[in-house]
Amino acid sequence: MTAIRKNDNAPPKGVAEDITKEKAGDTGTEVVDIEQQHITPTSQGDDASGSRKIEAIQAVWGKHGKLIIILALCFSMIAFEFDNSTIYTYFVYAQSNFNQIAALAAVKTAGGLCFAVLKPFVAKLSDVFGRGETYPVWLLFYVVAAILCAKAPNYESYAAGYMLHMFAQTGVNTMNDILAADVSTARQRGFAVQLQFLPYVFMPFTSAFVTEKVVNGIGWRWGIGMLGIIMPVGLAPIIYFLLSWQRKAAKAGWNTRNHITIYKFFSELDMGGMSLFSGGLALILLPATLAGTLTTGWKTGWVIACVLIGGLCLIALPFYERFVAKHPFMPTRYLKDLNITMALLLYSTDGIAFGVTHSYFYTWCIISRGYSIRNAVFITAVHRAVQFLFGIILGAVLYWTRRYKWLIFAGVAIRFLSYGLMFRIRDSSSTTAEIIIVQIIQGIGDALIGTCSFVASTVAVPHKEVAQMTSLAVCLSTLGSTIGTAIGGGIYTSYFKAELAKDLGPLGTPVLIESVFNSITKSLPPMGSPQRTAIATAYNRIMAYFTYVAFGSVVPGVIFAWYLPDRKLTDTHNLVEDQEPTVEVDEKVVNKNN
Numbered sequence: 001m002t003a004i005r006k007n008d009n010a011p012p013k014g015v016a017e018d019i020t021k022e023k024a025g026d027t028g029t030e031v032v033d034i035e036q037q038h039i040t041p042t043s044q045g046d047d048a049s050g051s052r053k054i055e056a057i058q059a060v061w062g063k064h065g066k067l068i069i070i071l072a073l074c075f076s077m078i079a080f081e082f083d084n085s086t087i088y089t090y091f092v093y094a095q096s097n098f099n100q101i102a103a104l105a106a107v108k109t110a111g112g113l114c115f116a117v118l119k120p121f122v123a124k125l126s127d128v129f130g131r132g133e134t135y136p137v138w139l140l141f142y143v144v145a146a147i148l149c150a151k152a153p154n155y156e157s158y159a160a161g162y163m164l165h166m167f168a169q170t171g172v173n174t175m176n177d178i179l180a181a182d183v184s185t186a187r188q189r190g191f192a193v194q195l196q197f198l199p200y201v202f203m204p205f206t207s208a209f210v211t212e213k214v215v216n217g218i219g220w221r222w223g224i225g226m227l228g229i230i231m232p233v234g235l236a237p238i239i240y241f242l243l244s245w246q247r248k249a250a251k252a253g254w255n256t257r258n259h260i261t262i263y264k265f266f267s268e269l270d271m272g273g274m275s276l277f278s279g280g281l282a283l284i285l286l287p288a289t290l291a292g293t294l295t296t297g298w299k300t301g302w303v304i305a306c307v308l309i310g311g312l313c314l315i316a317l318p319f320y321e322r323f324v325a326k327h328p329f330m331p332t333r334y335l336k337d338l339n340i341t342m343a344l345l346l347y348s349t350d351g352i353a354f355g356v357t358h359s360y361f362y363t364w365c366i367i368s369r370g371y372s373i374r375n376a377v378f379i380t381a382v383h384r385a386v387q388f389l390f391g392i393i394l395g396a397v398l399y400w401t402r403r404y405k406w407l408i409f410a411g412v413a414i415r416f417l418s419y420g421l422m423f424r425i426r427d428s429s430s431t432t433a434e435i436i437i438v439q440i441i442q443g444i445g446d447a448l449i450g451t452c453s454f455v456a457s458t459v460a461v462p463h464k465e466v467a468q469m470t471s472l473a474v475c476l477s478t479l480g481s482t483i484g485t486a487i488g489g490g491i492y493t494s495y496f497k498a499e500l501a502k503d504l505g506p507l508g509t510p511v512l513i514e515s516v517f518n519s520i521t522k523s524l525p526p527m528g529s530p531q532r533t534a535i536a537t538a539y540n541r542i543m544a545y546f547t548y549v550a551f552g553s554v555v556p557g558v559i560f561a562w563y564l565p566d567r568k569l570t571d572t573h574n575l576v577e578d579q580e581p582t583v584e585v586d587e588k589v590v591n592k593n594n
Contacts, residue, residue: 051463051467053132054131054182055463056246069183069241070196072237074195074199076235076237079233080173080176080199081197082207082230082234083231085200085204085207085377085381086207086214087224089223089373090211090214090220090223092520093215093520094149096520097220098155099519101520102518104363105359105485105488105489105493106489108482109485111165112166112355112478112479112481112485113278113282113285113479113482116281117281117282117479118278120270120274120468120472121274123174123329123467123470125137126175126178127468128269131175131178131182135171135172135239137171142172142231145164145168146161146225146226148160149221150221150222150224172231174470176196178470180192181193181466182463185571185572186569187398187399189395189454189459190394192395194392194394194447197391200384201385208377208378208381210223211223211374270321277314277330280311280313281479283313284306284310285486287302287306288307288490291493317330329468329471334469339567340456340461340469342561343453343454343564344457344472345556346449347454347473347477348477348479349556350450350553351478351481351482352480352483352487352549353415354383354442354484354550355480355481355483356485356488356549356553357419357488359488360488361380361543367516367520367524367536367539368535368536368539368540369432369435369536370527379439382436384443387443387447387450391447394452398452405452405561405564405565408564410448411444411445411446411448412558415557416554418438418442418445422547422550424438426540428536453473454470454474455569457473458470458473459567459574459576462574462576466574488549491546495542496517499541504531504538505534507531507534512525
């Protein structure tokens with residue numbers, strides 16, 4: 001049996017006429033007579049084609065359709081998380097190979113910007129063309145990026161491949177979040193979205209063995225190249241089921257076609273608004289990351305010009321969205337909804353704290369602590385693994401309690417505690433156990449804030465806008481992390497060389513300082529030597545600066561959580577539409593016209 005909603009639009013041909021009232025006495029199953037009712041998607045007409053296709057899919061996917069989608073999502077996430085948990089290790093060694101460790105934050109900031117600002121574009125694309133049609137686009141980016149990085153003869157080619165990889169990652173990540181939100185009710189939302197991340201609970205610890213063998217064996221190029229084979233296998237099931245169900249729905253009479261002109265295409269994507277948004281952020285964050293590497297720093301002419309132009313773009317954005325855009329990706333009415341505004345602010349400020357403390361966390365583990373590649377991956381992965389494991393548990397708690405406000409308050413308090421403790425571990429006397437415990441506490445706090453903020457924002461919009469809000473929520477979270485990374489990069493490039501020179505003293509030759517600044521593999525003194533101890537002390541001080549910024553960024557969370565409305569989650573898709581009770585329709589009736 002498949003549940004679909006009813007409204008007054010025209011039904012698929014032959015469906016309404018074939019449905020009659022019947023009772024299955026022994027089974028207790030009742031199919032209501034809806035001969036006079038019309039069975040069509042709620043988003044028929046001018047609404048988003050993507051949500052219309054999803055509702056058509058839900059009408060024909062059969063008894064186990066939702067389970068199949070969930071399993072396909074989990075399978076895709078195994079491949080995605082294998083990529084996500086290995087690629088950044090390979091990227092660090094690629095940067096080191098090209099002698100560009102100092103540019104790591106700049107590249108990560110650029111990639112993070114792409115990862116963040118492309119999410120609304122991905123959502124709009126999936127609304128215009130459909131979920132099943134959008135997945136293959138990002139799969140193509142994955143394959144091209146893997147080839148480009150693996151064969152890169154120089155740093156420029158590698159950086160281009162890195163950016164294409166970020167396009168692919170944000171595309172698949174956003175589509176998975178949208179699909180999970182599409183098929184879940186308000187009450188199920190937290191559990192459904194977090195369940196897809198189950199592979200991340202164990203995948204980073206498995207991939208740590210892989211990355212160590214690859215980096216020390218066949219090399220980072222082959223490691224990246226393998227992902228060009230793994231990702232198509234992981235995404236094949238979800239693409240197959242979505243497209244096949246769409247064809248099945250079309251044969252049953254569901255009209256999901258979206259006739260679109262080039263003008264309408266760009267209008268619905270809101271290219272003007274997204275250009276102002278992404279361009280403004282890029283013009284501010286990238287110069288902020290690179291300023292420390294320039295001779296004149298922030299006084300450099302092009303840095304000042306970029307920041308000013310970027311600021312003007314962001315100032316113009318709300319006016320453009322309000323008065324010009326026909327299909328704004330960030331409607332100004334969202335800003336009037338406390339549920340949305342407070343949730344998104346919590347999401348983004350928490351991202352800033354994570355981004356600044358983890359921008360150089362892996363390299364700190366290698367240089368300051370002397371961990372092996374495998375152990376450094378283990379330690380950096382603990383935070384995210386705990387976040388997603390606890391997020392799944394939290395999703396079940398949300399389903400049971402139907403409330404999220406006070407859980408977010410708990411998350412803010414835990415984040416305060418975790419960053420207070422982080423001051424302790426950024427010291428050479430701290431133990432590995434202490435570092436892991438702090439990572440665990442941070443992961444729990446992130447799970448509480450992230451999961452509840454996502455639920456609070458996505459249940460506050462109608463179904464036709466769920467893709468848009470999903471992308472906006474994750475965009476601002478990622479954007480917060482990117483801002484944090486940019487701040488971390490600015491601190492690293494501005495102060496690390498001076499700290500190295502101060503702590504190394506006469507032992508700090510220009511060659512050694514430049515080598516440590518730009519590489520984690522070349523000319524590192526052995527652990528326990530006076531030079532390595534001085535390097536660790538300098539790195540610890542830089543990490544302390546990161547922690548100050550992180551602690552300050554979570555302070556406003558108390559205010560945001562206080563003003564967040566405490567709404568009750570229901571069994572409907574969202575909390576804003578007047579949704580009628582669902583009608584159970586036998587799948588055989590829908591398939592009769594095939």
